[in-house]
Amino acid sequence: MKSKLIVIACFAAVSIQAFAAKPTSKSISPDLFGIFFEDINYAADGGLYAEMVQNRSFEYSPSDKGGWNSFTSWEYVAWGFGYGTVSVESSSPVHPNNPHYAVLNIEDAGKEGIGLKNSGFDGMVVKAGEKYNFSVFIRQLSEQAVPFGVKMYNKKGKLLGETTIATDSKDWKKYSASLNITQSSDTAELVLLATGKGKVAVDMISLFPEKTFKNRPNGMRADLAQTVADLQPKFIRFPGGCLVHGDGLGNMYRWKNTIGPNEQRIAQKNIWGYHQTAGLGYFEYFQYCEDIGAKPLPVVPAGVSCQNSGGTWRIGGTGQKGIQLSEMDEYIQEILDLIEWANGPETSVWGAKRAEAGHPKPFHLKYIGIGNEDKITPVFEERFRQIYAVVKAKHPEITIIGTVGPFHSGEDFMQGWKLARELEIPMVDEHYYESPEWFIANQKRYDTYKRSESKVYLGEYASRGNSLFNALAEAAFMTSLERNGDVVLLSSYAPLLAKTGHTQWNPDLIYFDNYKIAPTVNYYVQQLFSINSGDTYFDQVINLPKDSTVAASCVRNSKNGKVFLKLVNVGKTAQKVNIDLTGISGFKSKAIKTLLTGAGDAKNTFENPQNVVPVKSEIKMKRKSEYEIPAMSLTVIEM
DSSP states (O other): OHHHHHHHHGGGGOOOBOOOSOOOEEEOOTTOBOEEOOSOTTOTBTTTBOOOSTTTTSOOOTTTSTTOOTTTTEEEEEESSOEEEEEEEOSSOSBTTBOOEEEEEEEEOTTTEEEEEEOTTTSEEEOTTOEEEEEEEEEEOSSSOOEEEEEEEOTTOOEEEEEEEEOOOSSOEEEEEEEEOSSOEEEEEEEEEEOSSEEEEEEEEEEEESOBGGGOTTOBBHHHHHHHHTTOOSEEEESOSHHHHOSSGGGSOOGGGGSSOGGGSOOEEOTTSSEEOSSSOHHHHHHHHHHHTOEEEEEEOOSBOOTTGGGGGGTTOOOOOBOOGGGHHHHHHHHHHHHHHHHSOTTSHHHHHHHHTTOOSOOOOOEEEEOSSOOOOHHHHHHHHHHHHHHHHHOTTSEEEEEOOSSSSSHHHHHHHHHHHHHTOSEEEEEEEOOHHHHHHTTTTTTTSOTTSOEEEEEEEEOSOOSHHHHHHHHHHHHHHHHTTTTEEEEOOSOOEEETTOOSSSOOSEEEOSSOEEEOHHHHHHHHHHHTOOSEEEOSSSBOOTTOOOEEEEEEOTTTOOEEEEEEEOSSSOEEEEEEOTTSSSOOSEEEEEEEEOOTTOOOOSSOTTSSOOEEEEEEOOSEEEEEEOSSEEEEEEO
């Protein structure tokens, strides 16, 4: 706390003087501000992915999380004096990729039936008057058909909605039905009840709200997906993060395992200590990018597992292992197949699979990341070189993004940059999580980067807190990203999402539970920069004294002609700013001011999610004017 007070105390001495010279301009990246999605903090299953049934295919295991098993989140029920048995088997699954399923032997259905109840992810939220789409795979093992009731109850046993299905096949068959909900509940449970004697195998028990984002089947939770979309990101990096290279070679994220029908996808443990169904897979990621107008930026493993595999970060060791060199040609082909799947015509092998999934037109993939903050070891370097050489030769139209380790400095960082210079990698991915004071002190970080070397994607960064002070420190740093937008071409805060009660990492940009969303103050900073971004940067509009901790930037968007001025004051006193716009053409006096301000320790919470939010107003601007920036604030002026 002492260091923070010292930093803030020096802000009061800052002043900004007019700069009379005509502003000069330079082109900067139009894709500068995007987002990074990783399935950490239950961001996918139980979060953005709208599936309401937890452990829908009975694939949970103790290797996912201690104490878990195939029946985690399930309860066997026998109501009305019915009796029978339930077991998990794997001899004849729906698909080899989905090996486990439940077998119900209904000896006597009783008055109400016997079956399975699922409590979802901390309960299920349902709304009165809305529909929910149920589906299940069933294989009839007895001669007679078995009728089922599909019901939803609240915790008090109140029936919220019901429907029926009946088996008619001794082969695996998908049965679907809709539930009309009569009463809202945020702790509902789904019950599948066999109401007649017989024996059946069941798998992939699923429930989705009909109203997903864009009403997509197998879609995303509408309100959470819209909150992310409201950031208006220029790109989305996915699926991670450490999730990409995984907890050991067998846990690497392989994109082919995540496409096709859900029952054919390969679920596996999550490196962050839970489970990933792969229901939110590569097709859904690319489709979401298209839905919100963001460029897709998939990241694939660089042929090595995470150096933290097996929890080795606790002992300072390295769990990094490399794919056998004899298998690298096959692995590299997997990456080439991804590019064909994304961009190839529907007449190509993998383009046809994309078309079969419902998207005949290409996704227009432009970027691909190889590796994620890997340790730059000989094992990594040998495999990266192989991948890079082939992908570059086969697809020169794709911008390949390399990695320079997990930190902003140190051995891996230096070795990563050495490799980037040697191979002339188009772009490298830098990561760092630091204090707000670090971000304030390092606003000149990219001023001295050589313009002729690899460009930078700042793929993960955050100032280790969700207060206004943290957010403003990030805002000050983001003005330097705009100033250096000819070097830093992409940037994304991380992590994006966190479900309350299930977080493995803090801070995060958006906190949520099953029915509430609390965007942080950091979220609004990211949003203000993204929606008010440009492709041309002007200097000399505001002249900052040497060592100033007040930050500013001025950009223009060539598509709409608008000029955006961003002014950040991380001090405890207001600062007067002289603005000189005489050299910017097309000036109009009418402007929109957006102000984000409050106490330095102010935060947004579930109890008060609107504690610190941007406020808009109309103002008049002159070509030359004096403007007072409030204490602890970000001001965006749109002209």
